[in-house]
Amino acid sequence: MIVAQQKPISEIAQMISDCKKVLFLGCAGCVTVCLSGGEKETDVLASAIRIKRTLENNPLEATTFTCTRQCDPEYIAGIDNLVKDVDAIVSLACGVGVQYLAERFMDKWVVPAMDTKFAGGSVVHGLWEEKCGLCGECILHRTGGICPIIRCSKSILNGPCGGSQYGKCEINKDIDCAWQLIYDRMKALGKLDKLMEIQPLKDWSKSRDGGPRKSIREDVMIDE
Amino acid sequence: MPEFEPKIVAFCCRYCAYTAADLAGSMRLQYSPNIRVVEMPCSGTIEHGLILNAFEKGVDGVYIAGCNLGDCHFLKGNVRAIKRVAAVKKILDEIGLGGQRLEFFHIPASEGTKFAKVANEMTERIRQLGPSPLNKNAAGNAQKEGGQTV
Structure with a gap:
């Protein structure tokens, strides 16, 4: 929401x-x-x-x-x-x-x-957290269901960075390092090899860099 | 000039404060006639909007009376009420009416004397604060011994 x-x-x-x-x-x-x-x-x-x-x-x-x-x-x-x-x-x-x-x-x-x-969800009643960066091209299948775009403070795609310490982000000790979470989860799933796959550059034109976006589904559009 | 008689609404949980009010009556205790008791199924049923609505209608003070911590019939209703009262106090301070006009009290069912004490204390507090600027009948109330009109 x-x-x-x-x-x-x-x-x-x-x-x-x-x-x-x-x-x-x-x-x-x-x-x-x-x-x-x-x-x-x-x-x-x-x-x-x-x-x-x-x-x-x-x-x-x-x-x-x-x-x-x-x-x-x-x-x-x-x-x-x-x-x-x-x-x-x-x-x-x-x-x-x-x-x-x-x-x-x-x-x-x-x-x-x-x-x-x-864009986020509720943790408990009365507390909401940011979960989606609305980047326009989801990569959660490659990152164990954890979004590095929004949950990594730097939005980096090849983390963790040098600021990750004991699983926490350098900007605030209350923020988990998203890439540590990704690594841990992929390891638990036995899919660490997926992280080693070379990925093409992310196309940021599908995010805000491409200007205001539209989403169209022609089959449900009502004809004039 | 006659002394100002505040008009106060007391939202009382039926499992504690409302029963304590009955007990105060059975004990023939005298307490301030300025309070209007509203029976609630639980203090936790109080809503921000209900409190503000009472103030908008011109009451001078509002208090919510619930069970002691750990004694709520619905487990955590009184804890929720305390948090809501704190939030509305903040709103009242922000809009200039003053959070002191609102309070939460713990009144167990067995304490009729505490019910009477709280009614007197709150009446005295509101009397010190003076009439709410939204109370259009403040002057009229003074002559009616406790403000019988709403």
């Missing part, structure tokens, strides 16, 4: 300080799962900012709604009537949702309530 964290309330309040009526829009996708922008968090943020504005003698009319997903035009099309009368929309989705809203509601002030952090 995409993992995001809410910005400080004061920062969000500042973005809408001149607005009188605001829609706080949550997302029932990834940000609900990472407990930062779902229905509950949306209601709490709206309530907190309403109280703050009342204390500042600048009352705010805040409404809340949570979309199934803000990254799908069909779901944000359903909120046209909620958006009609507001001065601004505070999106509690990731950066994708904010942009979809800004594109659909061209005349509205759309602001992000979140800092979008990474």
Whole structure:
């Protein structure tokens, strides 16, 4: 999932300080799962900012709604009537949702309530970690299911480097050396020989180096 | 000018604090009439939004009362409530209402006296803090001996 964290309330309040009526829009996708922008968090943020504005003698009319997903035009099309009368929309989705809203509601002030952090998963309830570097060409079959692109601090493909000590990364003793993990796992699987295979250079144009990316599946596209 | 009578909501776990309230009644204990008790299935059912909602409606203080650590009927409900209260205190501080208006207390079912003591302590604390800026009826409450209106 995409993992995001809410910005400080004061920062969000500042973005809408001149607005009188605001829609706080949550997302029932990834940000609900990472407990930062779902229905509950949306209601709490709206309530907190309403109280703050009342204390500042600048009352705010805040409404809340949570979309199934803000990254799908069909779901944000359903909120046209909620958006009609507001001065601004505070999106509690990731950066994708904010942009979809800004594109659909061209005349509205759309602001992000979140800092979008990474693609990851949950370790335990309340703790999420980065797991995928979104490089565009997965190599996990060659690295024992451990991603060196994102879990190695240097993203190197021929580790470990000289900064690996006792299985930990030199930048922080709490970070495992991804290449140590890869080596240990491949050894346990009896596949160390796979690490000795010569690999071609990684094509970084399939990652962000190639500019903004698109993914197309023509067989499911609906004809005009 | 009449003394300010705070309006306080006490969210009480039915297995401890709510039963302690019953006991306080059976013991004929006098305690502050300023609190409004809301029975909860467990203190762990409290939500951030519910607390903020109470403040938005104009209450001057809120407290959540749960079991002693290790005594929760649902094992860890009180631990969760403590963490949520801490998180909402932080929000209240950030938005300027003040985290002191919110508290968590451990009140076992057998301690009617503690229930009464906590009610009095919290009322005194909120009285010192003064009315919540969101309490539009603060002046009216003073004349109504404990603020009978919501």
